[in-house]
Amino acid sequence: MLVNLKDVFAGGAPVDIDYTLDLSQLEVPGGTFPFAEAVRVLGRIENHAGVVTLEAEAQTMLHVICDRCLSPFKRNLHIPFQNILTDQQLDKENDHILVCMGQVLDMDLLVTTNLVLALPMKELCRPDCKGICPRCGKDLNSGPCNCKPEGHPAFLKLKELLEDEQ
Ligand SMILES: [Zn+2]
Ligand SMILES: [Zn+2]
Structure with a gap:
């Protein structure tokens, strides 16, 4: 107008x-x-x-x-x-x-x-959205998936860090 x-x-x-x-x-x-x-x-x-x-x-x-x-x-x-x-x-x-x-x-x-x-750079459906599993793609808001914790990238990263320290 x-x-x-x-x-x-x-x-x-x-x-x-x-x-x-x-x-x-x-x-x-x-x-x-x-x-x-x-x-x-x-x-x-x-x-x-x-x-x-x-x-x-x-x-x-x-x-x-x-x-x-x-x-x-x-x-x-x-x-x-x-x-x-x-x-x-x-x-x-x-x-x-x-x-x-x-x-x-x-x-x-x-x-x-x-x-x-x-418009913000990122939108979250809720502040505590758990996201999707990077391995199996399950929406983690509807419950945990069956992937083994050691397969999670964050745990792998942690493992690497611990190994570097030895
Ligand atoms: Zn979400
Ligand atoms: Zn998974």
């Missing part, structure tokens, strides 16, 4: 933003589509004595894959963000000041950037 800022830059009434954004086709590194569900965008643009501010939030149900056990799961993502908007070219870059050339704000682009930046 493109938001026309002419009135608000001129000191006019605030602009309310309330819409849903479809990012279901947005593929992120790793080849997944985390924004399978609609993103709700709410916000307000106001002119406070000549300073134009944007306060907004984006909310969606994220579809992700656990980094340890590879199970797909969903979680809530809610990110608030704030910016100062200007229609003037800046001398220096500033993360909080958004230059809106032509007095138009590309809200979709801003929301998409903020959402992608909010």
Whole structure:
């Protein structure tokens, strides 16, 4: 959505933003589509004595894959963000000041950037996810597998270390 800022830059009434954004086709590194569900965008643009501010939030149900056990799961993502908007070219870059050339704000682009930046490097289905056995591939959250402990890479590593010490 493109938001026309002419009135608000001129000191006019605030602009309310309330819409849903479809990012279901947005593929992120790793080849997944985390924004399978609609993103709700709410916000307000106001002119406070000549300073134009944007306060907004984006909310969606994220579809992700656990980094340890590879199970797909969903979680809530809610990110608030704030910016100062200007229609003037800046001398220096500033993360909080958004230059809106032509007095138009590309809200979709801003929301998409903020959402992608909010994605963590790793997703865990739960903090204590046990992951899958590296030997047999069993999901260890549903119980232990039958692999012998000495076959586990961590134990092999430990054995190597102990042998090095002798
Ligand atoms: Zn997991
Ligand atoms: Zn196993």
